[in-house]
Amino acid sequence: MQYDFENPMIAVDLLVFTIADDRLKIVLVERGEDPFKGRLSLPGVFVRKGETLDDAAQRGISEEAGLSDIYFEQLYTWGQLDRDPRRRIISVSYLSLVDCARIHLSAGERTSSAVLYDVEDLLSSDECLAFDHRDIIAYGRERIKNKTEYTRIAFEFLPEEFTLPQLQRVYEILLGRQLYKANFRRKIAPLIEDTQKMTSGDAHRPSRYYRQKPDAE
C-alpha cells in the first residue's frame, strides 16, 4: 500500500521582539493580500531552494526590519493542517531579540509597513490575527520569560554598553514584576564588567555604563 506524502511549502515566521517605552513590543505587518487581508501577521518568508531555515530567517529579519547580526533562535514548528486556508504550509518560527535603536522598519514587498505592537496589550485584546499567529506570539512570549530566568537573553535588548538601571528595567519588563536594586546588582555582577563611562546631563546622580563579560557561564 502506498501513501500520499506531504510536499508542503515551508515558511519561516519571525518574532522580532524589542523593548520600547518600557514595554515589550513585537514587529507585525498588516497583510496586503488574502487570506487574512488587512489582518496583522508576523513577518515571514518562504524558504527558497538552496536556502537553509536559518538562512531564510536571517533574510526575513533583514528584509522586514533592516537588521543583521542579530540574536535569533529557532522557536517551534507549526504543522496544523488548516493553518493556511489555501494549502498546507509548515511554519518554522524564529525568535529574535533586538535593541530597539537598531530597528529600521521597512515596507516589505508583499506587505504594508511593519509596525511595533505592544505584546501584552495584543495578547489580552481580542484583535484577530492572521493564521495561528496569536498562538505563536504567546508561545514566544513564554519562551522569553522562561529563558530570562536562566540565560542572558535580556542583554540582547540593549546596546553593547548599558547601565544597570536600564538592564534592571529590561528584566522587570520580561519577568513582569519589580526587582530589588541591591539583589539584582549582586546577581548580575558576575556577568558584567564596567567601563569607565558614566551617563551625564541628567538631573540626578550619573550611572555607570557596563558591558557583558565575554567570559564563561
Place this chain on the structure above:
Amino acid sequence: MQYDFENPMIAVDLLVFTIADDRLKIVLVERGEDPFKGRLSLPGVFVRKGETLDDAAQRGISEEAGLSDIYFEQLYTWGQLDRDPRRRIISVSYLSLVDCARIHLSAGERTSSAVLYDVEDLLSSDECLAFDHRDIIAYGRERIKNKTEYTRIAFEFLPEEFTLPQLQRVYEILLGRQLYKANFRRKIAPLIEDTQKMTSGDAHRPSRYYRQKPDAE
C-alpha cells in the same frame, strides 16, 4: 523577479529514550536501504497528507516501538540542504521518554529491527550514523539533561508507582552525577505522594512505592 521555493518532503524523526541497566538508551534502527544502508539511524516516518506533525510522531512511535500514550514533545527542526543526499528533506525531530518495561521493539516495514543503544557510548564512539542523526541525538540528550533540572521529565522513565531509590537513580543517570539521598528526598518530597505498598523479597530493608502528585507545580 520570481524565486523558486522549496516543496521538500517532511520527515519526523523520533528520539525514543529510555533507561535500562542503569544507562540512558535510545531506540535506533539499522537502515535497510540506501542512502546510508546498514548504518544506524533514528526511526522516522514521512508526514502524510492530512496528518499533523504531532500525529506523525505518534504514529511513528507506535509503529517502531509499539507504544502509545507516551510523553513526547517537539525537539527541533533540521533544515540543512545536504542532510539527505537524494533530495531535500526537512526533519522535525521529536523527543520521547518512556519506561523501558513498556517498549516492544518491532521490525518496521522499511527497517530491520529496532534496538536499544547506550547513548553515552554511542556519542563518545566514532560510529557513523545516517544523515545528521548523531547531531540530533546529542541535541536531544542535552535537552533531557537541562529539562531534568527544572521539570519533572525524569518521572517519565518510570512506571506510575516507583520507589525513591529508583527515581534517584534516574536523576543520577540523566544528570551524570551522584546525589545525596537525604537532599534528594527533601527536594522531591513535594512532588510525590506515598502509596501503602512496599517492595518485598529483597535481602534488605523494603522501600516504599510512591506516585507523582497530580498537583500543581
Place this chain on the structure above:
DNA sequence: ACAATAGTGTCTGTGAGACAGTATCGA
C-alpha cells in the same frame, strides 16, 4: 549477627528577599 539497602537528623554556607541607608548629579 551480618550484609545490604532504605531512610532520617542536623550542621554549614550560600544566596535570594526585604528594606534602610548613603551618594551624586542638575536646578
Place this chain on the structure above:
DNA sequence: TCGATACTGTCTCACAGACACTATTGT
C-alpha cells in the same frame, strides 16, 4: 537645599550540600 535617581550595607530566612546516623529486611 532639594528633588531625583544611583548605589551600598546588612539582616533574615530558605534551601542545597555534606555527612553521620538509625531502621528494616533476608540469610
